[in-house]
Amino acid sequence: MRLSTYFLPTLKETPNDAQIVSHRLMLRSGMIAQECAGIYHWLPLGLRVLQKVEEIVRQSMNEAGFLEVLMPTLQPAELWEESGRYDAYGKEMLRITDRHDRRLLYGPTAEEAITDIVRRFMKSYKDLPRVLYQIQWKFRDEIRPRFGVMRGREFLMKDAYSFDLDAESARETYRRVMHTYMVTFKRLGLKAIPVRADTGPIGGDLSHEFHVFASTGESDIYYDKAFDALDLKGDENDLNQLMNLYAMADTMHDPKNCPVPQEQLNHTKGIEIGHIFYSGTKYSDSMKATVMGEMGKQIPLESGCYGIGVSRLVGALIEAHHDDYGIIWPESVAPFKIGLINLKKGDSLSDETCEKIYHTLLSQGKEVLYDDRDESIGVKFSTMDLIGIPTQIIVGPRGLKDGNVEIKNRRTGEKILCTLDNLYQRI
RNA sequence: CGGGGCGUGGCGCAGUCUGGUAGCGUGCCUGGUUUGGGUCCAGGAGGCCGGAGGUUCGAAUCCUCUCGCCCCGACCA
Numbered sequence: 001m002r003l004s005t006y007f008l009p010t011l012k013e014t015p016n017d018a019q020i021v022s023h024r025l026m027l028r029s030g031m032i033a034q035e036c037a038g039i040y041h042w043l044p045l046g047l048r049v050l051q052k053v054e055e056i057v058r059q060s061m062n063e064a065g066f067l068e069v070l071m072p073t074l075q076p077a078e079l080w081e082e083s084g085r086y087d088a089y090g091k092e093m094l095r096i097t098d099r100h101d102r103r104l105l106y107g108p109t110a111e112e113a114i115t116d117i118v119r120r121f122m123k124s125y126k127d128l129p130r131v132l133y134q135i136q137w138k139f140r141d142e143i144r145p146r147f148g149v150m151r152g153r154e155f156l157m158k159d160a161y162s163f164d165l166d167a168e169s170a171r172e173t174y175r176r177v178m179h180t181y182m183v184t185f186k187r188l189g190l191k192a193i194p195v196r197a198d199t200g201p202i203g204g205d206l207s208h209e210f211h212v213f214a215s216t217g218e219s220d221i222y223y224d225k226a227f228d229a230l231d232l233k234g235d236e237n238d239l240n241q242l243m244n245l246y247a248m249a250d251t252m253h254d255p256k257n258c259p260v261p262q263e264q265l266n267h268t269k270g271i272e273i274g275h276i277f278y279s280g281t282k283y284s285d286s287m288k289a290t291v292m293g294e295m296g297k298q299i300p301l302e303s304g305c306y307g308i309g310v311s312r313l314v315g316a317l318i319e320a321h322h323d324d325y326g327i328i329w330p331e332s333v334a335p336f337k338i339g340l341i342n343l344k345k346g347d348s349l350s351d352e353t354c355e356k357i358y359h360t361l362l363s364q365g366k367e368v369l370y371d372d373r374d375e376s377i378g379v380k381f382s383t384m385d386l387i388g389i390p391t392q393i394i395v396g397p398r399g400l401k402d403g404n405v406e407i408k409n410r411r412t413g414e415k416i417l418c419t420l421d422n423l424y425q426r427i
Numbered sequence: 428c429g430g431g432g433c434g435u436g437g438c439g440c441a442g443u444c445u446g447g448u449a450g451c452g453u454g455c456c457u458g459g460u461u462u463g464g465g466u467c468c469a470g471g472a473g474g475c476c477g478g479a480g481g482u483u484c485g486a487a488u489c490c491u492c493u494c495g496c497c498c499c500g501a502c503c504a
Contacts, residue, residue: 012453012465013439017497037496092503109504143428143502151503159504207504218503275504307504343463378464385464396463406463 023148038145189330211270327388343396
């Protein structure tokens with residue numbers, strides 16, 4: 001992509017509305033623009049990141065054998081009356097009436113919708129177990145939206161729902177999802193800790209939240225310091241270690257009965273990026289979702305619900321990866337992998353060299369953002385640093401005189417000179 | 428919902444107390460200049476001061492109502 005023809009409305013100054021670093025940087029780097037409180041436009045650069053995150057989540061789900069569906073954002077009120085949550089959910093639910101006075105709602109979650117599908121089409125124990133998921137926009141009319149996409153009213157969520165024949169199998173599925181989450185977060189470049197949590201209005205008796213440590217997090221968590229030393233690889237072994245580690249949401253933490261000694265316990269702020277529940281037969285009971293069992297008896301489905309906040313993850317990633325100059329994207333979610341800077345547009349050697357590098361990288365399938373604008377050097381450097389492209393290739397007459405270009409690592413700031421011939425092996 | 432703050436060119440702000448027809452920085456456009464960290468100089472476009480009503484000869488400024496946004500708290504699968 002050529003920056004001269006891209007749409008990247010960067011801001012030099014921080015908009016007054018933004019308080020936390022991820023929100024500021026998302027606005028300044030032209031990733032998002034606010035439409036109204038808690039509702040945002042995703043501009044080209046931001047959308048690329050959002051889609052990367054979404055794709056990593058999707059692939060991890062698919063690899064685990066979970067099946068993607070896409071349900072409507074609007075749901076009929078009757079479905080929620082059936083589960084008893086239409087009244088219970090309160091003002092957070094955005095209720096809508098259509099021209100025929102039919103009562104609809106913009107889905108804040110989709111347990112009812114998915115349970116309705118499953119009860120209609122899954123009739124036999126042979127159809128189980130199954131995990132269905134979607135990545136769809138949700139709306140919750142939060143009392144106070146804040147922190148940009150971290151606590152928006154409209155947000156993109158991956159929500160999965162599992163259906164098993166019995167509790168034992170359901171708990172095994174819960175564990176599989178947990179493992180899938182560890183893989184997902186690892187791939188995203190985040191160190192996430194599962195903490196025991198309240199089940200809240202979703203119901204059930206087993207629940208974990210996944211948190212990324214950040215001073216700007218909204219949740220208080222207590223955990224065993226041993227977690228800090230773990231080098232997570234996203235495998236089965238990690239899962240066992242994590243399951244045995246003490247980590248609690250503040251509502252679950254009881255200082256009097258905590259098995260971890262005080263000096264071994266950390267208290268910190270976390271951003272909740274995922275939440276999983278074993279909900280038992282809560283929905284299958286109220287909505288009469290059963291399958292025929294082996295013995296010819298109707299058996300209510302055992303279910304679980306598993307969320308990942310996809311749009312929130314974009315904010316959380318920035319909270320975890322930034323410096324004074326801007327964002328530092330992990331490779332896996334970077335909107336572009338390589339930023340190519342032409343320091344002297346109009347200099348024929350610089351122009352030609354950049355064009356050649358640009359086309360070579362494109363032909364290698366690399367995602368490259370070429371700053372071919374007629375701007376000053378400082379502007380180009382700061383733009384590239386601000387938007388956080390992991391690797392920068394800097395091309396200018398001074399280096400080219402000796403046949404060199406420069407490769408800069410955004411994270412470390414390290415710059416190395418290399419010849420044009422060597423360039424492609426070194427990035 | 429309780430408490431607090433803010434709405435003035437795209438963005439960041441001053442002007443409001445003490446009423447007299449809007450200013451600075453940045454961004455944008457033009458021309459020149461500069462070229463390894465947000466160059467420098469000159470010229471220019473752009474604002475019914477969130478909205479409505481009122482007071483006044485005259486309102487960004489005073490009064491009333493209203494809308495929006497932000498922060499703290501409560502709330503939050």
